[in-house]
Amino acid sequence: MDLVQKAFLRACINHSCLDLEQIDVILKPMCEHHGVTKPSKDTLRDFVGDIAATIKELKQSLRFIKHPISGKEYLVFGLTDATPDTHNHPGLTPEECQYFSIILDKLAVQEDFHIAWHEAYSVDFKGSSRPPKKHRMQELVQLWTDMGYFLEAQDQLYLGPRSIVEFEFYLRSNYEDTIKECALCRQLVLWDVKCSDCGRKIHRECIRKYLRTRSNCPSCNKKWCTRLSI
Ligand SMILES: [Zn+2]
Numbered sequence: 272m273d274l275v276q277k278a279f280l281r282a283c284i285n286h287s288c289l290d291l292e293q294i295d296v297i298l299k300p301m302c303e304h305h306g307v308t309k310p311s312k313d314t315l316r317d318f319v320g321d322i323a324a325t326i327k328e329l330k331q332s333l334r335f336i337k338h339p340i341s342g343k344e345y346l347v348f349g350l351t352d353a354t355p356d357t358h359n360h361p362g363l364t365p366e367e368c369q370y371f372s373i374i375l376d377k378l379a380v381q382e383d384f385h386i387a388w389h390e391a392y393s394v395d396f397k398g399s400s401r402p403p404k405k406h407r408m409q410e411l412v413q414l415w416t417d418m419g420y421f422l423e424a425q426d427q428l429y430l431g432p433r434s435i436v437e438f439e440f441y442l443r444s445n446y447e448d449t450i451k452e453c454a455l456c457r458q459l460v461l462w463d464v465k466c467s468d469c470g471r472k473i474h475r476e477c478i479r480k481y482l483r484t485r486s487n488c489p490s491c492n493k494k495w496c497t498r499l500s501i
């Protein structure tokens with residue numbers, strides 16, 4: 272990694288979840304400071320890919336993820352073996368950390384990985400003597416949404432880009448019944464499209480590319496009949 276990549280990695284660790292505009296705001300002064308040209312839209316993937324390859328053996332990942340619900344692309348830093356329990360939320364009480372796990376687990380078992388916003392406040396703390404008050408829960412959900420763990424859309428709370436990357440291992444191993452991988456790229460697929468025959472979920476972008484040269488479902492091999500546009 273060169274100096275700009277090192278500095279950029281530090282920023283990614285601090286922020287964990289950045290959209291493309293934020294990346295631009297962070298990278299510009301770094302490149303100016305080191306007197307190098309800022310990566311363009313096209314070369315940014317290679318710039319990030321180099322960093323990701325270097326940190327892989329440290330069980331860290333840095334990758335782009337397009338969130339199908341917001342339609343936006345994010346760059347997410349995460350530890351590949353993170354779990355909500357080992358996850359460090361500095362300054363929070365044990366009950367507040369437990370609250371994070373409860374919401375994450377609640378979202379992971381839903382058919383479409385979302386709950387109504389207000390359902391985030393009616394949770395069972397299983398006998399805990401000091402559950403957070405409702406206004407504190409609201410603050411925390413907002414904080415975790417700002418951090419990219421959750422995503423808010425149409426009064427619903429969804430799994431956010433950061434949870435999808437950071438807790439991929441945890442979600443795959445604990446929620447095999449609901450959390451599936453895309454038949455084409457093998458990464459997690461939570462929303463996107465389903466084969467109308469076998470019901471297998473596939474990323475919209477993956478199946479779109481695939482169907483340019485074929486017309487069958489990559490999972491059941493029957494003719495693909497699901498509409499791709501939204
Ligand atoms: Zn895919």
Ligand SMILES: [Zn+2]
Pocket residue numbers: 466467468469470471488489490491492493
């Ligand atoms: Zn199929």
